[in-house]
Amino acid sequence: MNKFEQLLAEQDVILLDGAMGTMLINQGLKPGTPPELWNIEEPERIQAVHRAYIQAGSRLILTNSFGGSRIRLRKHNLENRSVELNRAAAKLARQEADRANRIIAVGGSIGPTGELMRPYGKLDYEEAKVAFAEQARALVEGGVDVLWIETMSDLNEAKAAIEGAQSSGTLPIVATMSFETKGRTMMGVTPNQALRTFTQLNLIATGANCGKGPDEVEYAINSMRQDGAGLFLVAKPNAGIPQMVNGQVVYNGTPQIMADFAKRVYNNGVKLIGACCGSTPEHILAMADALNLRSSS
Numbered sequence: 400m401n402k403f404e405q406l407l408a409e410q411d412v413i414l415l416d417g418a419m420g421t422m423l424i425n426q427g428l429k430p431g432t433p434p435e436l437w438n439i440e441e442p443e444r445i446q447a448v449h450r451a452y453i454q455a456g457s458r459l460i461l462t463n464s465f466g467g468s469r470i471r472l473r474k475h476n477l478e479n480r481s482v483e484l485n486r487a488a489a490k491l492a493r494q495e496a497d498r499a500n501r502i503i504a505v506g507g508s509i510g511p512t513g514e515l516m517r518p519y520g521k522l523d524y525e526e527a528k529v530a531f532a533e534q535a536r537a538l539v540e541g542g543v544d545v546l547w548i549e550t551m552s553d554l555n556e557a558k559a560a561i562e563g564a565q566s567s568g569t570l571p572i573v574a575t576m577s578f579e580t581k582g583r584t585m586m587g588v589t590p591n592q593a594l595r596t597f598t599q600l601n602l603i604a605t606g607a608n609c610g611k612g613p614d615e616v617e618y619a620i621n622s623m624r625q626d627g628a629g630l631f632l633v634a635k636p637n638a639g640i641p642q643m644v645n646g647q648v649v650y651n652g653t654p655q656i657m658a659d660f661a662k663r664v665y666n667n668g669v670k671l672i673g674a675c676c677g678s679t680p681e682h683i684l685a686m687a688d689a690l691n692l693r694s695s696s
Contacts, residue, residue, distance in 0.1 A: 402496075403504040403544040403571060406458055407603070407631065412665055413504075414692055415635055415673025416452035416460045417683050421650075423448065423463075433475050435467045438487035445488070449495040453503055455680040456687030457673070460496060460503060461547055462538060464488040465510035468530045470522070474513065481530075482537040489541020506547035506573070507538030509560055516555050519586075524559050531563030539567050548574040549635075550609045550675075552584035554596055561600050571603040573671075575633050577610045578619040590622035598628045606633030609675045612640055612652060613660040624668055631670040636660065638677035650677025654685035661686040 406413050423434050426444050437445055449460050467485045469478040477484070489507055496503035509531060514522040535546050546564040551557035557574055564572050576584050576593050583589055590607070597605045607619040616636035623632060639652025661672050672690070674682050 401504075401544045401570070402502050403459065403506070406502060406504055407670070410458065412669075412690055412692070413458050413671045414456050414683065414687055414690065415633075415671055416449075416457040417674040417678030417680065418638075418676050419448060419461065419463050419465070421677055422451075422679065433466055433472065433477065434463055435472070435484040435488060436475075436477070438463055438484050438491060442487070442491055445491050446495045449492055451680040452683055453495065453499050455683040456692050457683055458501075458503060459506055459545075459671070459673075460492050461506045461508040462488040462492045462541075462543060463508070464534070464538060465508045465549070466513070468509070468512050468534045470512040470514055470527065470530045471510070481533060485534050485537035486541040489538045489543045493542035504544040505542065506545045507535065507541075507543035509534055509538070509546060509548045509564065510550050511552065511556055516553050516559075522556075524555060527556060527559040528563045531560040532566045535564040535567035539570060544570065545603070546570055546572045548572065550575070550577045552577055552588065553586045554588050554593060557593070558596065558600070561597075561602065565601070572601070573604040573633060574602055575606045575608040575635065578607050578615050579611055580615065582615070582618050582622065590619040591626055594623045594626050594628050594630075598630060602630060604631035604633050604671060606635070606669070606671070608633065608635035609637055612637050613656065617660065617664060620664055620669055621667060632668065633671040634660075634664045634669045635671075635673040635675050637675045638682055641677060652677060652682070654682045657682045658685040658689035662689045665690055
């Protein structure tokens, strides 16, 4: 039993982390720079983010590898460094998790390629699957406990990522999709369609992340819960809606709003709760307090 499976067995609820990109931008990551490059060039900054989330109460942290597939890195002429950057991401998170005085699991973040799959675009299913498999293997080599596929909008791309991840070994796999207005992903997938597909693919958990804030994620999660599948559920929304304030992107979801969200979805049976874009350790701390986790962490 690895650390993620141990937490699932022992904890009533697992508090996840918050945004990585938001934190790195606040530290000076320039627009257009792939965050994964900082796994090599600024490793102490990456570990500082992991450390802050652990201190806030997170029991699972995600690697800085969201855009780490060779297909996505190709936009920056870094496709040949995919293995290096993903392995480094996993090692940084693993080192920080192992320094904690309690069990912290590490999830290997795998995000979409940024390309449209056929027939809507040029990305072939097998090409995507091979790229995701390469990324997953590097994350496993770096020491993750679970492969965490997230922010998918195309069900075929999600399936390619899951199959690629499964080829890397026997680690548990989580997959979440990003649902927009009216309860569908950008590619029209409903929560129930995603759940029906994922229940056939040997996942350990599924749910919703990112999107347009807590309300949309809560709607998607409630739809999945009513379907009655046996998977653990994940709720990891953005901290509200992004707005431009003095030339900067600011999310309107306060720590209190996210804390209230955490209580609601926990009461509706969600096991894995965290936050996505726009969130900070302050949001996670408020969620930990709302779930009465600080005394037990």
